[in-house]
Amino acid sequence: MELSNKIYDIGKWLVLIFLPAFAVLISGLGDLYGWMNTSLIVTTINLVTVFLGSVLQLSSQNYHDENSSGGGGSFVKICS
Incomplete structure (x- = not known):
């Protein structure tokens, strides 16, 4: 499976910025308002974030391996 650069960039933004900030927001609001099971x-959010980060790192490594060997293009490969 290959991802376009745009999809890869969106995934990277989700993993590096949005999901960690969202987890902190849920934790803070849960403590503040006494929500159950926060x-x-x-x-769960953090586990999904780590999983997606691992998949994105693998796809990034595959992309860089292809480009260093003369191959590659505008897509990032998830699985080789």
Whole structure:
């Protein structure tokens, strides 16, 4: 599967900026308003973030390996 650069950039923004900030927001609001099970929700968000970050790192590594060997293009490969 290959991702366009735009999709890769969106995924990277989600993993590096949005999802960690969202987890902190949920944690803070949950404590402030006494919501139930916020730690379960925050842990789930963080696990998804780590998973997506790992997949994006693999796709980035594949992209750089292809470009260093003369191949490549405007797509990022997720699985080789």
